[in-house]
Amino acid sequence: MSTLRVHWTIAPAIAPRPLINCNRCGDIKPYRCSKKFRVNANGKRIDVWLIYRCVGCDNSWNFTILERRNRHDIEPARLAALENNDPALVRRFAFDAASLCNRAGRVEDSPDVTVRKDLLDGEPGHADALALELRLDGTTPLRLDRLLAGELGLSRSRLQALDDRRRLTIEPDGAKALRKPVRDGLAVRIDLAKEADCRAILSAACR
Ligand SMILES: [Zn+2]
Structure with missing residues (x-):
């Protein structure tokens, strides 16, 4: 992978x-x-x-x-x-x-944020997993699931389903971090090998 x-x-x-x-x-x-x-x-x-x-x-x-x-x-x-x-x-x-x-x-606090995306490694066309490193500049009330849903073009129920199937991991807080405000230093990993729209999600992640 x-x-x-x-x-x-x-x-x-x-x-x-x-x-x-x-x-x-x-x-x-x-x-x-x-x-x-x-x-x-x-x-x-x-x-x-x-x-x-x-x-x-x-x-x-x-x-x-x-x-x-x-x-x-x-x-x-x-x-x-x-x-x-x-x-x-x-x-x-x-x-x-x-x-x-x-x-x-x-x-x-306003939940509006700007997100700058820097590709560290890999190509959207040749990957089947996504690893996100989140750096938060300031504080926000925006929940992690809303951030991920908005930026990756996924519904929050789909994120929940990925978590239920153990395709989503969040360090260091685990899945409970999804419903909490975004914190600095979170690492999110999503296994997309079985997702038909894998490419679209990966390109949204770095665009
Ligand atoms: Zn006044």
């Missing part, structure tokens, strides 16, 4: 939105990232926030990035990136769901 090995890099497509008790709306509302930092220098002390805005009324909420830090402890290049709303830096903080959740209490 020849195996097609593919690496998937999964990234959330939409930054998580903190759920804030908005005093203007009088309700709990998701706040979206404005992609702008606010840098406040007071003498030697610097505070930096990433600004979020209520989807209902545009009210702002500050996500603390640096608190009362000494200006000399911050690299000039870093400070310049913050002052210029460097998009890569914005993205790093905006997708840090754990820190955001620490500050806001609750966040609303």
Whole structure:
């Protein structure tokens, strides 16, 4: 049996939105990232926030990035990136769901992801098994079975049937991982030797 090995890099497509008790709306509302930092220098002390805005009324909420830090402890290049709303830096903080959740209490995760597929070994036309290595960049509420179904063009019941016939293995968590959010470092292996649409599944896996 020849195996097609593919690496998937999964990234959330939409930054998580903190759920804030908005005093203007009088309700709990998701706040979206404005992609702008606010840098406040007071003498030697610097505070930096990433600004979020209520989807209902545009009210702002500050996500603390640096608190009362000494200006000399911050690299000039870093400070310049913050002052210029460097998009890569914005993205790093905006997708840090754990820190955001620490500050806001609750966040609303979107299940939308982008998947980059890199073929590691094998050819879709000459393989009868698929080995996927999953790397998750950030966090997502997207379930593994929904990810696999969407990307491979299979129904979730078919994935379940493959599992029932022991054609599907998931390391390190086993089949129970199918109904849980995608985790970084999962390895999925599917034996497709008896599947009539083996080729179609394998090409979907690396396309
Ligand atoms: Zn509001």
